[in-house]
Amino acid sequence: xxxTGRIALSAVGLAGMAAMLAWGVxxxxxxxxxxxxxxxxxxxxxxxxxHAANVVAAVVFDYRGLDTLGEELILFCAATGLAFLLRExxxxxxxxxxxxxxxxxxxxxxxxxxxxVVLLALDMVAHGYVTPGGGFQGGVAAAGGLLLxxxxxxxxxxxxxxxxxxxxTAEAGGAAGFAVLGFVTLIAGGAxxxxxxxxxxxxxxxxxxxxxxxxxxxxxxxxxxxxxxxxEFLEEIMAERVRDS
Amino acid sequence: MIGVQIAALALVGGxxxxxxxxxxxxxxxxxxGVYGLVLxxxxxxxxxxxxxxxxxxxxxxxxxLIVVTALAKVKRRExxxx
Numbered sequence: 001x002x003x004t005g006r007i008a009l010s011a012v013g014l015a016g017m018a019a020m021l022a023w024g025v026x027x028x029x030x031x032x033x034x035x036x037x038x039x040x041x042x043x044x045x046x047x048x049x050x051h052a053a054n055v056v057a058a059v060v061f062d063y064r065g066l067d068t069l070g071e072e073l074i075l076f077c078a079a080t081g082l083a084f085l086l087r088e089x090x091x092x093x094x095x096x097x098x099x100x101x102x103x104x105x106x107x108x109x110x111x112x113x114x115x116x117v118v119l120l121a122l123d124m125v126a127h128g129y130v131t132p133g134g135g136f137q138g139g140v141a142a143a144g145g146l147l148l149x150x151x152x153x154x155x156x157x158x159x160x161x162x163x164x165x166x167x168x169t170a171e172a173g174g175a176a177g178f179a180v181l182g183f184v185t186l187i188a189g190g191a192x193x194x195x196x197x198x199x200x201x202x203x204x205x206x207x208x209x210x211x212x213x214x215x216x217x218x219x220x221x222x223x224x225x226x227x228x229x230x231x232e233f234l235e236e237i238m239a240e241r242v243r244d245s
Numbered sequence: 246m247i248g249v250q251i252a253a254l255a256l257v258g259g260x261x262x263x264x265x266x267x268x269x270x271x272x273x274x275x276x277x278g279v280y281g282l283v284l285x286x287x288x289x290x291x292x293x294x295x296x297x298x299x300x301x302x303x304x305x306x307x308x309x310l311i312v313v314t315a316l317a318k319v320k321r322r323e324x325x326x327x
Contacts, residue, residue: 057295124298132294132295132298134295136299137295137298137301137302140299140302140306140307141301141302141306143306143307144302226307229307229311230314233310236314236318237317237318237321240318240321243325244325
């Protein structure tokens with residue numbers, strides 16, 4: 001196809017898309033006006049029903065808990081599939097590889113940053129249903145904190161800080177914990193992922209019934225899944241180095 | 246507040262355009278991290294702190310790292326095959 005032909009063809013498609021977009025935007029509510037009843041209703045009802053100060057967390061881990069379980073399993077399958085694929089085809093032994101950061105300043109900054117980031121991440125998970133945050137956000141942040149061990153330190157230090165058997169077990173355990181919570185509520189006589197625990201005092205760490213349990217399971221699963229992805233990708237680079245030498 | 250919202254929207258639009266227009270993949274990965282940070286500001290300005298925290302962790306840590314490590318492997322292999 002000639003250049004003019006291609007431009008003409010894409011112009012037709014783009015014009016159609018622009019028209020549909022303009023039509024859609026014209027039909028929106030005015031800027032800043034929220035039309036739906038769902039959010040307003042939850043804001044009014046949730047504090048009395050579940051005692052969790054962060055309504056978003058109550059939606060994620062309770063009202064729509066089944067969706068979150070599905071999302072968690074997507075991440076679990078993705079990380080597990082990646083580990084299966086990469087480990088299967090990797091023949092090099094990377095145990096002896098050293099990849100040490102030589103700058104003392106960077107190492108010192110890393111030593112300070114690792115505990116700060118990991119503690120901040122744990123705080124994000126722990127208070128996820130009281131203030132903004134939660135298992136997913138805190139989990140990715142915790143994995144990022146552990147990654148700093150490599151970025152500011154040594155590849156072997158990261159492998160020691162996050163041994164593969166522990167990471168594998170944590171990933172499976174977090175995913176399984178969430179599902180088991182659902183089955184336990186079924187056995188206890190409720191619906192799947194029904195909130196059967198006492199709801200506690202509003203605004204404290206003991207509020208929300210089963211929300212903290214689901215939240216911590218998600219936190220564990222997400223941390224381990226991202227650490228696993230990082231470890232496998234980095235191991236691929238180290239394997240390339242072994243092949244080169 | 247409206248002024249801050251407009252500024253945040255303009256920044257997101259500008260950086261999104263920059264991400265698309267840059268050709269070097271490594272630069273795209275780095276620029277995407279900055280774009281993600283601006284999106285974090287946008288979400289905070291529009292009062293969605295939960296989404297902002299997710300965006301912060303994913304766009305500045307997880308995504309660039311996965312792209313950069315994948316690029317490191319591909320480039321090393323290319324160099325060896327040459």
